[in-house]
Amino acid sequence: MRKSRGLSRRQFLYRSASGALAATSATLAGTAGWLVSPTQAIAAEAAPRRGGTLVASWGGLEPQALFVAGGGGSSPFMTSTKILERLLKIDEKLAFQPVLATDVRASSDFRTYTVALRQNVLWHDGKPFTADDVVYNVQEHWKPISAGVALKALKRVSATDAHTVKLEFSTPVPEFFFKSILAGQYQVVVPKHLYAGKDIITNPLNNTPIGTGPWKYGQWVRGSHVAYTRNEQYWNAAQPYPDKLIIRWWSDPASRSAALETGELGVAFSNPVPGRDIDRLVKTGKIVVDTKGYENAAWTVTVEFNQRREHVRRREVRQAILHAIDRKFIIDTIYFGRGKPAVSPIFRSNPLFFTDDVPKYPFDPAKANALLDAAGLPRKNGSRFSINLVAAAWFEENAKLGQYLKQALQDIGITVKLDSLDRATSLKRIYSDYDYDIAVSNFTAPLELVPVVTQFYTTDGIVKGAAFRNATGYSNPAMDALVDRLTVETDNTKRQKLAHDFARLAATDVPLVPLVEMESFTLSRTNVRRATTSANVQGDALADVWLAS
């Protein structure tokens, strides 16, 4: 039985912020080469074709479970989002698009949101999707696990009818913020009838998820791949286009590269091969590279200054250290030119909130030395002071960056003890024990700043043992007040100004400094079309992708 399509995606362009986003991104696309999408150019050639098997992969390992409540890292994010859907998605033009929600309306005071849900949607086991499913997810999944901080002001959630949900908040909630939660990385909707009364984190069903998405779970051959079959009862009757989807793991980047060359692999997301291999692969004429589709999950590498430690707690010392870092050298040498110097925690890929009008720290070792002298830290026997540098070596580049920073800091008289550590040890040292002076780490920034980006700078972001939060111990009442206002400001223009103020203060106090806006890329065979129709491709349902003959 084919289901009603309801509103088409194109009819569902949201008003407010999403329109502004689309316009801004279109402008940027014209001026910034890195937003140009080769696959989109190819996609314009023909109408979608049904059939075929798409083999997809990414630059990482097999997931521990196909769905992990709260995330579980990039691997389960990739495998779960083909089966489990969110209420909204942000497309490649950075506009909100309907998925399981067809309309989202705010009350005049922005304290209540009414979400109209798509009708005639079936779970893969044939049960109907209703408002009760969404209420269950808000109460038992999103609020306690995957979006607790974002939904902090949530007072009540209720189903007003079978396909309408009302969420009431104790404070005004900006529309873009709210929609970003609904389109958020981990706010997939799981079926209430299968999860209610059971622990969502340890439910064995997480290995064989049942959702509403375009792809149904087929088979998981551990160590090899997950096979998905087309959901013939998908609410968008035309989609998905291929008969089968395979997500397969090549843990070795060189093998992944070879698989793309031979055609065993159709599309690979999130930097599947080393940057130095891209040109060689593209020159074969069989593979195209695309850097779009990562705007809502922009990766950066950061240096974090522990405010509990003697020297780096001083702002002038941190600023001096930043002047000793040559970001161009880092990008050219460590990232093979695939990145841009970051100027603040808001990146160029975020046209809604980015500003270049922030304090900057150009590479100037003489100035760094002068600032340290002025701070009363002269060289004694060649060294001003010693620090411990922890490089979270979950990425090879982080370890290399640690080695570079050690040399750069020693050039200005700071003795460095470098520890390049594996994932678990890094997490413990940086986020549980706070045992470092300077740490090299990473984070991914979505378009909405609250709370993912802001919690690195706010006092309430300090939660011992919680990773990718404020581990530096930075606490500034002015910053807290600014973020509080950003969280409740519903006027888009005023909110943008607050975001710029946030960026400026973060770039002035520099407790945590994104050094490089890392460029993410997708590689695909030339017959794979429309692989990038989302601002976070790794979590896209791959409903739009099709295979040319």
Add this chain to the structure above:
Amino acid sequence: MVTRLLLRRVLQAIPLLLGVIVMNFCLIQSVPGTLLDVMTAEQQVTDPALIERLRVTYGMDKPLWQQLLHYINAVGHLDLGYSYRHNLPVFDVIMAHLPATLVLMLASLAIAVVVGVAAGVIAAVNVNTWRDTLVSMLAVVCFAAPSFWLGIMLIILFSVKLGWFPVGGMTTIGMDYGTGVAGAWHAALDVLHHLALPALTLGLFYAATYARVMRASMLEVARQDHVRTAQAKGLTRRAVIARHMVRNAMLPVVTLLGLQLGTVLGGSIVVEAVFSWPGIGGVLFDSVMSRNYPVVLGLLVLSSALVIVANIAVDLVYTRLDPRIRTHAS
């Protein structure tokens, strides 16, 4: 007599396994970082109450000695524990990957033994000739080449350039093999097609070792009285080599085979990564990185048991190859 030997070896294995468990448990616990650190980081958990709930769920709220006793007791009841990271019993996690690893190990060892023994014999019977030099040189190359490099080179040549073999995996995904004997035959051929390059990569490394050992052993046996007697009896050169030299010279190779089973398991992990072979390598790597101790311990217990069983089997093979050992055992 052989039964008594077997029984003695099995009884000796029990304290050995217990020692493996205790030592590995202590080693793992001494490494910084815990499963809780990794899981809460990956799941973006910020609520202290939820972190505590997970600590209790993972059994990490109890003192270490209690965790150890609980684990030993569970293993005694053939229960390897539960992997909360996989939402599966540890045994199921391991069994999902172990068969593929065993297939790769056995195929590699078969290649290693056949190629290594043959090369060693050729080198020994042609000692100080160009054949001997060639075998020695090839052995050095195979031994020195890192398996990940050799694997990539084989992929580039045989998969990318020639297109003879697939880049990775164990089977052709989505292939319908059919049913019955024909289906099983096609499935086996498909696995062999995928197995060729990884087995060769791993097997050639060990073949190099066996070739060197076999050559030395053959040269030593060649000087022994029974070989001279066989030659004096007028047996052909081929008969002397096959019946009187190779069999005796095999003993060190068999010893090495038993000892190296653990190393082959370690080597297969690298090869599995290069060829995306769905073995335990990936799960072991992830479990070590995420401090998923139940799975790491389970794998160590099973691999230790595997090595112990292999060494018992080697002891039994000894008794078949060398009657003197059989007599001594009795």
